Amino acid sequence: MSKIVEISPTTRHEGHSKLVLKVDDAGIIERGDWLSITPVRGVEKLAINKTMDQVPKIASRVCGICPIAHTLAGIESMEGSIRCEIPQDAKLLRIVLQCANRLHSIALHNILILPDFYIPGTDTKVNPFTPEEPVRSVAKRIQRLREIGQTIGEIAGGECIHPSNPRVGGMYKACTPRAVNKMYDLAKEGLTLAHEQMEFMLAVINNMRKRDWVEVGGKQIPLPKTLGFHNQGVMAAHPVYASSNLDENPGWDPKRWTDVRPWDWYMGEGEVSLADPSYPIGGTSPVGTKVNPQMEACTGVPLYDGAPVEVGPRARLVTFKNFDEKGTWGQHIARQLEYTDSLYAMIKALDEYNPSGKVLADNIPQGDGSLGWAANEAPRGCDVHLAKVKDGRVLWYEMLVPTTWNFPTCSRALAGAPWQVAEMVVRGYDPCVSCATHMIVVDEDKKIVAQKLIQ
Amino acid sequence: MADKIKAGHVHMSGCTGCEVAIADNYGGLLTLLDKYVDWVYDLTLADVRHIPKMDVALVEGSVCIQDKLSVQEIKETREKSAVVVALGGCACYGNITRFGRGGQPNQPQHESYLPIGDLIKVDVYIPGCAPTPQMIRNVCVAAYLLLKGTKEQQELAKKFLTPLMQLADRSTSACGCDLMYDVINQGLCMGCGSCAAACPVRAITHEYGKPNVNREMCIKCGACYAQCPRSFFNFDVITEFEAILELFDGALK
Amino acid sequence: MEHSSEVKTMGTELGKYKTCVSARSTNKEILKKSQDGGIVTQLFAYALEEGIIDGAIVAGQSDEPYRPRPFIATTVEELMTSRGTRYNISPNVSWIKEATRSFGLDKIGIVGTPCQMQAVRKGQLYPVGLRDVPDKIALAVGIFCMENFPYQSIKQLVEDHAGVKMESVKKMDIGKGKFWVYTERGAVVQLPLKVTHKYEQPGCHVCLDYVANLSDVSTGSVGSPDGWSTVFVRTKKGDDIWGKAIAAGCFETKPIEQVKPGLELVSKLANEKITKNQKTVEERATFGVNKALRNPYISPK
CATH class of the missing domain: 3.40.50.700 (NADH:ubiquinone oxidoreductase-like, 20kDa subunit)
Incomplete structure (x- = not known):
């Protein structure tokens, strides 16, 4: 008979979320619900009737790990609505900023996942904060990579956490040749370190996928070779940067997107019937705890072509580079491959950048209410913002952030794994839960499609 | 330890x-x-x-x-x-x-x-x-x-x-208005520029030596007022x- | 070359300092358009050439005469365009973060009034909104300041009281108890300071620092003969840079004890300013009927 386990809150990722897992007698997940329990700050609704300049600044603040993606997607959805083309040098600075954010984010994610992994050749898990070698050198390298990313973000973007330099119409400030040289030198240093760090992580990940078991709470838990596999598709709008409605060949299509409420997707009322106090640290929820994912979930369920999709590094590499690894290990490997990609893309943009070029459009229209959208490839996946701007004010605003796309897909990917490793599957998506607070009114037809899909 | x-x-x-x-x-x-x-x-x-x-x-x-x-x-x-x-x-x-x-x-x-x-x-x-x-x-x-x-x-x-x-x-x-209420209105502003430097959304500019806050950009973080040397200035520490x-x-x- | 590491104080009114001298630049080109001894320009020029700073935030030109605008000079040529005193506010601190961002500076020089030096030091100790700025302040040069003026005040003083068009002013100066306006055509107008008082910036009246106590190096004309400046070297950083600049022959110096009017006058004016403004601060406590005006030196409330 199946039992219900609840892990709440989940750890080592951004925001508040939990796992409600229906498991069989052997503890294998039959059905998993991973849901956000982060309060809904309602950025899309508070945006209404605020200025198109302020809304992206507020949108940035849904996430401090990928604020650059939200700032740029927000601004570019406004520019998409008012039909404003920005100067090439402003675009190049935005690309630099984008890559800087990706670099820091991958490195930060390394710290968050390493405790799940073993030092190759040992049965010792990695504690990234131990002063002991070889881990300390790795931790220092990670922090230096983050420093490089954040510093470049700060120069190109004014700030690295919530960039101040991007604005509707381009950028406030161009970078001087000195600033460009500084970013270039940092990127070059970063490239060497990124190669080393990528090799290290790939070794650690490949070591892990060869293992048959993993220790959790003092027990050896079998590790399936198909950890995190799912049958859903992937979605990515651009290999590095973004696509918007102003592109000649847009990489994303709003017509293919629909949404369902968690009501249709998640489990209904239930009660925890299996508890493990030894699960690190503090145990799972006690037996008898009431659960109700339908009611508790703070996000909606967006669909692309009527089905949930995976977004993120693996989705990008599958879409644009014929990458064929699947599941949790595939996601981790893809993310490490983006280390160097992001630096190469940054160096290319810096090479093309002209410090004396202009960075602000001559004419910034105020908008007639048309729909604009931008699909930015944030570190953790495609981040789509949609906006309608009229007379400089936002009439309507939506954010389809990466983790919102991934919630339902990841929930599917949990099935078949022992419940004790469910969090490892979650962390493969590098979730950013605070961002993921979106939901939109559903079209009735589409709702039926979604319900069928669940059955 | x-x-x-x-x-x-x-x-x-x-x-x-x-x-x-x-x-x-x-x-x-x-x-x-x-x-x-x-x-x-x-x-x-x-x-x-x-x-x-x-x-x-x-x-x-x-x-x-x-x-x-x-x-x-x-x-x-x-x-x-x-x-x-x-x-x-x-x-x-x-x-x-x-x-x-x-x-x-x-x-x-x-x-x-x-x-x-x-x-x-x-x-x-x-x-x-x-x-x-x-x-x-x-x-x-x-x-x-x-x-x-x-x-x-x-x-x-x-x-x-x-x-x-x-x-x-x-x-x-808190918001940019604090610069008006508790600094300029109080006769304390000397136009140093700290507030504009601190603002994370570039909402503050200096017009003829005094800050102007674009209130439709301000996000209410409180950085400007806290950074102002005329919000607090504790000589015993800063010197x-x-x-x-x-x-x-x-x-x- | 007087160069000692022990800290001397004449009284707290002059702040902590290691050395005090009378000095002027040895560069004729710098002296030509400088206010007094060309100390700020010369020191920044030396620091730029030696890589001690990679840019300096100075009061640059704007589209109105004698209305300064913060400007980041990264070469000596750029520095030369901003010589002289403007007697109204250039919010130099407003650029202190941008200097490290789109300008890419790692070692910032900044010049400012005593209150701006206070802002810089508060910013280093309490960097509420100044991420990654505190360790990039390489040289903060303070200028003596009795009070400052809004731009409109300067305009009214020059155009109404002195009867000179702003465009034809060559130099303004406050010294010897007078406000001086020099024109391009050689005329000199002097106004007694009692005329200028009402035009002062109100925020200056609670300021308790005359000689930029918190700078690395501070300078002003008071205490030294015409064409020379009084220089206080205050911090380790300041001492190091000043020592190197002297060794490189950037400045002529005279012991402050051997010049007229000397340190006594500096001390006297500093005490006057502090006493007067301390009184203002105290009066604010009982300004209304059982209602006080804020006192930033006690609390942010």
Whole structure:
């Protein structure tokens, strides 16, 4: 008979979320619900009737790990609505900023996942904060990579956490040749370190996928070779940067997107019937705890072509580079491959950048209410913002952030794994839960499609 | 190590930007953890799932009063922590969550967000969006000296933290308007430019020597007023800047 | 070359300092358009050439005469365009973060009034909104300041009281108890300072620092003969840079004890300013009926 386990809150990722897992007698997940329990700050609704300049600044603040993606997607959805083309040098600075954010984010994610992994050749898990070698050198390298990313973000973007330099119409400030040289030198240093760090992580990940078991709470838990596999598709709008409605060949299509409420997707009322106090640290929820994912979930369920999709590094590499690894290990490997990609893309943009070029459009229209959208490839996946701007004010605003796309897909990917490793599957998506607070009114037809899909 | 202090990060309705700012002490973060702080709670960085007893709790984010868990957690944080630090604009002043008005799926009733100081007593403020790694470092080192230092170090730490405690006592709301109300209107502005430098959304410009706040850009983080040398200026600490900066810089080397 | 590491104080009114001398630049080109001894320009020029700073935030030109605008000079040529005193506010601190961002500076020089030096030091100790700025302040040069003026005040003083068009002013100066306006055509107008008082910036009246106590090096004409400046070297950083600049022959110096009017006058004016403004601060406590105006030196409330 199946039992219900609840892990709440989940750890080592951004925001508040939990796992409600229906498991069989052997503890294998039959059905998993991973849901956000982060309060809904309602950025899309508070945006209404605020200025198109302020809304992206507020949108940035849904996430401090990928604020650059939200700032740029927000601004570019406004520019998409008012039909404003920005100067090439402003675009190049935005690309630099984008890559800087990706670099820091991958490195930060390394710290968050390493405790799940073993030092190759040992049965010792990695504690990234131990002063002991070889881990300390790795931790220092990670922090230096983050420093490089954040510093470049700060120069190109004014700030690295919530960039101040991007604005509707381009950028406030161009970078001087000195600033460009500084970013270039940092990127070059970063490239060497990124190669080393990528090799290290790939070794650690490949070591892990060869293992048959993993220790959790003092027990050896079998590790399936198909950890995190799912049958859903992937979605990515651009290999590095973004696509918007102003592109000649847009990489994303709003017509293919629909949404369902968690009501249709998640489990209904239930009660925890299996508890493990030894699960690190503090145990799972006690037996008898009431659960109700339908009611508790703070996000909606967006669909692309009527089905949930995976977004993120693996989705990008599958879409644009014929990458064929699947599941949790595939996601981790893809993310490490983006280390160097992001630096190469940054160096290319810096090479093309002209410090004396202009960075602000001559004419910034105020908008007639048309729909604009931008699909930015944030570190953790495609981040789509949609906006309608009229007379400089936002009439309507939506954010389809990466983790919102991934919630339902990841929930599917949990099935078949022992419940004790469910969090490892979650962390493969590098979730950013605070961002993921979106939901939109559903079209009735589409709702039926979604319900069928669940059955 | 017995002489470390126990500290942690409590995440309310924030964006984790404050946490990233902590991490942005880079190598210094590792030193901080080696020498001064046992980091006992932090959902983003560690597996501890429930709030333990702490010497210092750094709280990020405001509190959604329609979310039972959030309200329970902020109260629990107060009960279990000797010192509560409001970290960043949302915890101190509400920041962008001040604009929240609910109505958004999937929890349309989540409409009221309060700075933590409206629900519990807060000891120290670190305003700003995001707060800066250096400010966090300075407060952490000062907190360590306050709890574990020599008598002289405790004295210094107390003097350093005093204005930040007074900020906590002053108000749970802030915005660019404070520059008008509490600086220019009070006949104190001398046009130095600190506020404009501090503003994280470039909402402040100087027009003929005095700040102008674009109120439709201001996000209510409180950085401008806290940075202003005419909001507070504690001579006993700031005139000793050389020695104190050496102390702070040296602590994490 | 007087160069000692022990800290001397004449009284707290002059702040902490290691050395005090009378000095002027040895560069004729710099002296030509400088206010007094060309100390700020010369020191920044030396620091730029030696890589001690990689840019300096100075009061640059704007589209109105004698209305300064912060400007980041990264070469000596750029520095030369901003010589001289403007007697109204250039919000130099407003650029202190941008200097480290789109300008890419790692070692910033900044010049400012005593209150701006206070802002810089508060910013280093309490960097609420100044991420990654505190360790990039390489050289903060303070200038003596009795009070400052809004731009409109200067305009009214020059155009109404002195009867000179702003465009034809060559130099303005406050010294010897007078406000001086020099024109391009050689005319000199002097106004007694009692005329200028009402035009002062109100925020200056609570300032308790005359000689930029918190700078690395501070300078002003008071205490030294015409064409020379009084220089206080205050911090380790300041001492190091000043020592190197002297060794490189950037400045002529005279011991402050050997020049007229000397340190006594500096001390006298500093005490006057502090006493007067301390009184203002105290009066603010009882300004209304059982209502006080704010006192930033006690609390931010």
